[in-house]
Amino acid sequence: MQDSPLAMDGYSSNVPAFLTKLWTLVEDPETNHLICWSLNGTSFHVFDQGRFAKEVLPKYFKHNNMASFVRQLNMYGFRKVVNIEQGGLVKPERDDTEFQHLYFLQGHEHLLEHIKRKVGDLIQFLFGQLQSNPGSAGIKRKL
Amino acid sequence: MQDSPLAMDGYSSNVPAFLTKLWTLVEDPETNHLICWSLNGTSFHVFDQGRFAKEVLPKYFKHNNMASFVRQLNMYGFRKVVNIEQGGLVKPERDDTEFQHLYFLQGHEHLLEHIKRKVGDLIQFLFGQLQSNPGSAGIKRKL
Amino acid sequence: MQDSPLAMDGYSSNVPAFLTKLWTLVEDPETNHLICWSLNGTSFHVFDQGRFAKEVLPKYFKHNNMASFVRQLNMYGFRKVVNIEQGGLVKPERDDTEFQHLYFLQGHEHLLEHIKRKVGDLIQFLFGQLQSNPGSAGIKRKL
DNA sequence: TCCGTTCTAGAATATTCGCTT
DNA sequence: GAAGCGAATATTCTAGAACGG
Numbered sequence: 001m002q003d004s005p006l007a008m009d010g011y012s013s014n015v016p017a018f019l020t021k022l023w024t025l026v027e028d029p030e031t032n033h034l035i036c037w038s039l040n041g042t043s044f045h046v047f048d049q050g051r052f053a054k055e056v057l058p059k060y061f062k063h064n065n066m067a068s069f070v071r072q073l074n075m076y077g078f079r080k081v082v083n084i085e086q087g088g089l090v091k092p093e094r095d096d097t098e099f100q101h102l103y104f105l106q107g108h109e110h111l112l113e114h115i116k117r118k119v120g121d122l123i124q125f126l127f128g129q130l131q132s133n134p135g136s137a138g139i140k141r142k143l
Numbered sequence: 144m145q146d147s148p149l150a151m152d153g154y155s156s157n158v159p160a161f162l163t164k165l166w167t168l169v170e171d172p173e174t175n176h177l178i179c180w181s182l183n184g185t186s187f188h189v190f191d192q193g194r195f196a197k198e199v200l201p202k203y204f205k206h207n208n209m210a211s212f213v214r215q216l217n218m219y220g221f222r223k224v225v226n227i228e229q230g231g232l233v234k235p236e237r238d239d240t241e242f243q244h245l246y247f248l249q250g251h252e253h254l255l256e257h258i259k260r261k262v263g264d265l266i267q268f269l270f271g272q273l274q275s276n277p278g279s280a281g282i283k284r285k286l
Numbered sequence: 287m288q289d290s291p292l293a294m295d296g297y298s299s300n301v302p303a304f305l306t307k308l309w310t311l312v313e314d315p316e317t318n319h320l321i322c323w324s325l326n327g328t329s330f331h332v333f334d335q336g337r338f339a340k341e342v343l344p345k346y347f348k349h350n351n352m353a354s355f356v357r358q359l360n361m362y363g364f365r366k367v368v369n370i371e372q373g374g375l376v377k378p379e380r381d382d383t384e385f386q387h388l389y390f391l392q393g394h395e396h397l398l399e400h401i402k403r404k405v406g407d408l409i410q411f412l413f414g415q416l417q418s419n420p421g422s423a424g425i426k427r428k429l
Numbered sequence: 430t431c432c433g434t435t436c437t438a439g440a441a442t443a444t445t446c447g448c449t450t
Numbered sequence: 451g452a453a454g455c456g457a458a459t460a461t462t463c464t465a466g467a468a469c470g471g
Contacts, residue, residue, distance in 0.1 A: 016441085016442065016443095017225060017227070017230065017442075017443085017462095018442075018443075020227055021227055021230075024227060057232075058231055058232035058233050059231045059232075059233055060227070060230070060231050061230070061231060061232070061443080061444085062230065062231065062232050062348040062349070062443075062444070062460090062461075063232065063348070063443085063444060063445085064232065065444085065445085067444095067445080067446090068443080068444050068445070070453085070454090071443090071444075071445080071454090071455085072442095072443075072444085074453080074454055074455070075442090075443090075455090079453090079454090080452095080453065080454090082453095117441090117442075118455090159431085159432065159433090160432080160433085161432080161433075192336070193335070193336025193337075193339070193340070194336075196336070197336070204433080204434085205433075205434075206433090206434060206435085208434085208435085209353075210352075210353060210434095210435080210436090211433080211434055211435070213353075213463090213464090214433090214434075214435080214464090214465090215432095215433075215434085217463080217464050217465070218432090218433090218465085222463085222464090223462090223463060223464090225462090225463090230443095230461095230462090232348065234344070234350070238340075260431080260432070261465085262431095302458085302459060302460095303445095303459075303460085304459075304460075347460080347461085348443095348444080348460075348461075349460085349461060349462085351461080351462080353461095353462080353463090354460080354461055354462070356436090356437090357437090357438085357460090357461075357462080358459095358460075358461085360436080360437055360438070361438090361459090361460090365436085365437090366435090366436060366437090368435090368436090403458085403459070404438085406438085406439065406440080
């Protein structure tokens with residue numbers, strides 16, 4: 001792989017690194033045995049969390065922990081897809097984790113721009129207060 | 144050096160020294176192993192920051208610090224190009240830093256004139272206010 | 287290393303990882319040629335930034351950039367010690383950077399607990415507002 | 430005046446840990 | 451018990467500020 005389509009025109013898009021890396025990861029046929037699109041392209045699977053964490057993650061991120069990867073997924077609004085057989089009594093035949101996001105769709109890389117990183121509720125609340133308080137204009141600008 | 148090509152067409156171009164030095168630096172085939180144009184000529188790469196800082200910078204500037212060089216780049220509106228393969232735990236094969244500016248293009252030296260040194264945001268804001276406020280003529284003269 | 291001496295006396299010390307790593311780094315005789323205490327033990331020196339960044343930093347941190355190391359130092363209130371001879375025209379004989387903090391003293395590891403990480407001015411201001419505003423108790427509890 | 434160099438800080442994302450639901 | 455989240459620190463990129471020429 002040479003250039004990501006997102007970064008090919010010389011100026012950087014405002015899509016956070018996590019999303020472009022995730023996209024690259026899921027697309028890359030080299031790692032399809034560990035992470036790949038679902039059949040209909042609306043979600044992605046991680047097989048064998050252990051190997052995925054130790055072999056794939058450190059190539060793109062500054063860690064090798066599945067938990068940190070999942071934390072980022074949640075920060076960007078991805079949700080785990082719960083499979084029926086996973087919750088049952090019979091042990092699933094495969095270590096298979098699935099995540100989904102409305103704007104993470106195979107063949108629609110431009111939709112990544114609509115995936116927004118969450119911000120803490122406290123910060124959001126305080127920002128709202130500042131917005132509605134005319135007296136805080138000076139503080140906002142300078143602080 | 145006698146005449147800069149930038150100043151040969153009858154009107155004096157006031158391109159700051161930093162930009163002409165940067166251009167010379169990137170063009171110079173002698174230092175292409177440490178700093179050179181990207182393949183398509185829309186950005187430039189610095190390889191091996193340490194050697195670049197100690198060997199190349201002092202030939203053009205009054206320092207040998209990568210940090211000061213980067214500060215100048217940002218002052219003139221250059222942005223770092225973030226590569227996806229860097230940023231992992233596993234060290235990339237090459238120490239490669241890339242910067243880009245809309246008007247820093249291989250083969251278009253005359254565009255350097257459009258690269259403007261930034262002034263502080265606060266100063267910029269105040270200047271904008273003065274521009275749109277007719278009553279501030281006296282202030283404008285003094286400030 | 288089993289137990290940090292900081293946590294052995296019955297109460298848990300919450301010294302951030304950066305400070306304990308920095309302490310270990312400066313103390314370690316193996317790396318004294320790149321980072322070590324000053325003669326009187328009130329500051330520390332980094333020699334040869336380039337080698338320090340590439341060889342030492344990644345053993346303790348998830349990066350190999352001097353700039354990131356310096357950002358952390360400033361976050362914790364360390365200040366660069368400016369040497370007279372470094373600013374002169376004659377090139378200094380050695381690449382020597384020195385940092386200091388009131389509570390970073392050789393032989394007094396327990397003082398690390400007094401080094402506080404800085405927090406943004408805006409956050410600090412907003413927190414102060416919440417503290418002095420009784421009506422925000424519910425928000426504080428829930429958010 | 431504007432530019433150059435240095436040191437420090439802002440701001441956004443990234444990583445980790447522990448709690449809540 | 452697992453999924454999701456809050457909060458603190460960590461890393462990166464850019465900007466502020468002071469000073470000198």
